[in-house]
Amino acid sequence: MSEVLVLVDHVDGDVRKTTAEMLTVARRLGEPSAVFVGQGYAAAKETLARYGAAKVYVADDAVYTDHLVAPVAELLADLVARTSPAAVLVASTNDAKEVAGRLAIKTGSGLITDAVDVATGDAGLRVTKSVFAGSYTVAAQVGTGTPIITVKPNSIPAEESAASPTEETVTTEVSDVARAARVTSRTAKEKSGRPSLTEAAIVVSGGRGTGGDFGPVEAFADALGAAVGASRAAVDAGWYPHSHQVGQTGVSVSPQLYVAAGISGAIQHRAGMQTSKTIVAVNKDAEAPIFELVDFGVVGDLFTILPQAADKVQQNKG
Amino acid sequence: MNIVVCVKYVPDAQGERGFESDRTTDREGVDGLLSELDEYAVEEALKIVEAGEGEVTVLTMGPEDAATAIKKSLQMGAHQGVHVLDEAIAGSDAVATSLVLAEAVKKCGEVDLVLTGLASTDGVMSVVPAMLAERLGLPQVTFASELTVEGGHVRIRRDNESFSETVEADLPAVVSVTDQINEPRYPSFKGIMAAKKKPVQTWSLADLGVDPSQVGLDAAWARVEETQARPPREAGEVVTDEGQGGEALADFLAARRLA
Structure with a gap:
C-alpha cells in the first residue's frame, strides 16, 4: 500500500x-x-x-x-x-x-x-x-x-x-x-484557556451589536465550552483581536454549533461560518440577513438574552 | 524602488457567483471588480514609494474586463499597468497563474518588490504568492500585517493562530499583505482624471514566451469535476424576545443536544 x-x-x-x-x-x-x-x-x-x-x-x-x-x-x-x-x-x-x-x-x-x-x-x-x-x-x-x-x-x-x-x-x-526569508522572532500568543477557534465544536461570536462589550459573549461561550469569534466590524473597531475574526479575511470555521450575537451577517462574515452544522443568532434587528441562515434565532437584546441563556444552560447541566 | 503589485479581477462577492458550463468561475456574465484584498497591496506599494521614490506597476491577467482592476489601481495612484490578456489563459489554475505572473514580473525588468494581497476573494487559496516566490527564486515574505522596507531589506510581522513572528529578507522579495496592514485610499477626483493618461501595456503569452499549452483549463493540474449549489438552509424558527428569549435559546440547544 x-x-x-x-x-x-x-x-x-x-x-x-x-x-x-x-x-x-x-x-x-x-x-x-x-x-x-x-x-x-x-x-x-x-x-x-x-x-x-x-x-x-x-x-x-x-x-x-x-x-x-x-x-x-x-x-x-x-x-x-x-x-x-x-x-x-x-x-x-x-x-x-x-x-x-x-x-x-x-x-x-x-x-x-x-x-x-x-x-x-x-x-x-x-x-x-x-x-x-x-x-x-x-x-x-x-x-x-x-x-x-x-x-x-x-x-x-x-x-x-x-x-x-x-x-x-x-x-x-x-x-x-x-x-532567504528568516524568522527572527517568534512570540507565542497569550492563551485564553478557551478552545482554538478552528478546532472548537462550538463557536460564539460577537459583532457590532456588542457595542464593544464582549463580556456576555465570552460568558456564554464559557457556559458552552466554546471558542470566541468576532465579526470584522468588531475587530476593525478594536474590540477583539484580529486572530479571532471569523469571515473571508479571517478564520473560516465549521463547528457543530455557531452562535452569532449582534452580527448582521454580511457576505464577508457568512463566508467564514456558513458551513456550520447548526446556526443560532441573537440580534436586535429582525431584518438582519443572519436570520436567513439560522436554525434558531432570537430577535432582541443580546445583553439580556445571552446571560439568561447561559444561566439556563448551567441549570440544565444540573 | 520598483514595485510590481499583482492584482486580480474577481466577480463581486455581493452578487450571484457561479460557474460556466466547463465548471470554471463565471467571469463574463457577472459584475466584476478589483479584488478587495488587493487594494491593501496597492495602498502599501503607494505608501512605500511616497515615503521614498520609485514606481508602482500594477499587473493583472484575465479577460478584457480585468482592465477594470488596473484602472482602479491607477486611480488610487499606481503609475502604470500591465494586462496579460490571452484567450488561452481562461480556466488557469493557481499553478498556471503563478507561471504567467512570474514571467510577466521578469519582463517588467528590475523589480525590488513584488506585492500581493493575502488571497483573491473568489478562489481564496492564498497560495499564489508562495508559488511566485518559488518560481522567481525570491524570498517569500508573506501574510504581512506590518511591513518595513529600508536599506535593501524587508521586515514583516506575520501572525497566525499560535504565534506572532518577525520575518526578514533582503530585496528583491515577494511580499503578501493582509487587510490589517493599512486602510486603502479611495481614488480622488484628481486621481481618477490622472489615471486616464497613465500607460497600460497589454501582453500576450507569446510576449512572455509562455507556451499556451502550459496554461488554461486543459493544462490544469487540478480541476473541478462537479459543482452543486448548496441547498438553501431550511428556514429556522425565529422568535422575538419577550422576556424568555434566552431560555428559549437554551431549550433549543438542549433539544439538539448541543448544550
Missing part, C-alpha cells in the same frame, strides 16, 4: 486536532506517514500512534523552523521523490498552505485547498470543498503528479486506530534560496 504523507500540525509537540483528522483520512487512502517538523516529537509521539501513523519522519533541524515555509517544502519534495506517496495532506493553515503551494510547483503536482472530505474514486482521489462563501460545494480532482491536498480543520471526524509507527530522522540539504 502506498504511503500518504501527513504534515503534522503542532505547536512544540502539542498536536493539533487537525492532525488526527488528517491521519484518519490518510488511512482511507493508503498507509499514513506522519512528517513531524520542529521540536517536541516526544510529546507528539503518542497521539500520532493513536491515530494510526504507520511511520513517522522526524525533521528536527532548526533550519526548518528558522526560515519561512520554503525549507519544509524542500523537505516534503525530497520525501515525495523518495516514497512516491498516494497523496500529501497538510492542514489548511497559512503556513501549510504555502508549503503545499511550493511543493506543487517543485513536484509538478496539482493542488486542492480547503478539502472538507477526500475519498477514493474511480479516477483517483475525489476531493470535496465548498466555494464562493459556502454557496457551492464542488468535487475536484488532481490529474497531474501527486495529489497535494490541504484539509480544512473540523471537517472530518477523527477516529482512533492504534499503530506502532516506525521512526526515521530525516535531514535534507536546504538550498540558500530557501533560507
Whole structure:
C-alpha cells in the first residue's frame, strides 16, 4: 500500500486536532506517514500512534523552523521523490498552505485547498470543498503528479486506530534560496484557556451589536465550552483581536454549533461560518440577513438574552 | 524602488457567483471588480514609494474586463499597468497563474518588490504568492500585517493562530499583505482624471514566451469535476424576545443536544 504523507500540525509537540483528522483520512487512502517538523516529537509521539501513523519522519533541524515555509517544502519534495506517496495532506493553515503551494510547483503536482472530505474514486482521489462563501460545494480532482491536498480543520471526524509507527530522522540539504526569508522572532500568543477557534465544536461570536462589550459573549461561550469569534466590524473597531475574526479575511470555521450575537451577517462574515452544522443568532434587528441562515434565532437584546441563556444552560447541566 | 503589485479581477462577492458550463468561475456574465484584498497591496506599494521614490506597476491577467482592476489601481495612484490578456489563459489554475505572473514580473525588468494581497476573494487559496516566490527564486515574505522596507531589506510581522513572528529578507522579495496592514485610499477626483493618461501595456503569452499549452483549463493540474449549489438552509424558527428569549435559546440547544 502506498504511503500518504501527513504534515503534522503542532505547536512544540502539542498536536493539533487537525492532525488526527488528517491521519484518519490518510488511512482511507493508503498507509499514513506522519512528517513531524520542529521540536517536541516526544510529546507528539503518542497521539500520532493513536491515530494510526504507520511511520513517522522526524525533521528536527532548526533550519526548518528558522526560515519561512520554503525549507519544509524542500523537505516534503525530497520525501515525495523518495516514497512516491498516494497523496500529501497538510492542514489548511497559512503556513501549510504555502508549503503545499511550493511543493506543487517543485513536484509538478496539482493542488486542492480547503478539502472538507477526500475519498477514493474511480479516477483517483475525489476531493470535496465548498466555494464562493459556502454557496457551492464542488468535487475536484488532481490529474497531474501527486495529489497535494490541504484539509480544512473540523471537517472530518477523527477516529482512533492504534499503530506502532516506525521512526526515521530525516535531514535534507536546504538550498540558500530557501533560507532567504528568516524568522527572527517568534512570540507565542497569550492563551485564553478557551478552545482554538478552528478546532472548537462550538463557536460564539460577537459583532457590532456588542457595542464593544464582549463580556456576555465570552460568558456564554464559557457556559458552552466554546471558542470566541468576532465579526470584522468588531475587530476593525478594536474590540477583539484580529486572530479571532471569523469571515473571508479571517478564520473560516465549521463547528457543530455557531452562535452569532449582534452580527448582521454580511457576505464577508457568512463566508467564514456558513458551513456550520447548526446556526443560532441573537440580534436586535429582525431584518438582519443572519436570520436567513439560522436554525434558531432570537430577535432582541443580546445583553439580556445571552446571560439568561447561559444561566439556563448551567441549570440544565444540573 | 520598483514595485510590481499583482492584482486580480474577481466577480463581486455581493452578487450571484457561479460557474460556466466547463465548471470554471463565471467571469463574463457577472459584475466584476478589483479584488478587495488587493487594494491593501496597492495602498502599501503607494505608501512605500511616497515615503521614498520609485514606481508602482500594477499587473493583472484575465479577460478584457480585468482592465477594470488596473484602472482602479491607477486611480488610487499606481503609475502604470500591465494586462496579460490571452484567450488561452481562461480556466488557469493557481499553478498556471503563478507561471504567467512570474514571467510577466521578469519582463517588467528590475523589480525590488513584488506585492500581493493575502488571497483573491473568489478562489481564496492564498497560495499564489508562495508559488511566485518559488518560481522567481525570491524570498517569500508573506501574510504581512506590518511591513518595513529600508536599506535593501524587508521586515514583516506575520501572525497566525499560535504565534506572532518577525520575518526578514533582503530585496528583491515577494511580499503578501493582509487587510490589517493599512486602510486603502479611495481614488480622488484628481486621481481618477490622472489615471486616464497613465500607460497600460497589454501582453500576450507569446510576449512572455509562455507556451499556451502550459496554461488554461486543459493544462490544469487540478480541476473541478462537479459543482452543486448548496441547498438553501431550511428556514429556522425565529422568535422575538419577550422576556424568555434566552431560555428559549437554551431549550433549543438542549433539544439538539448541543448544550
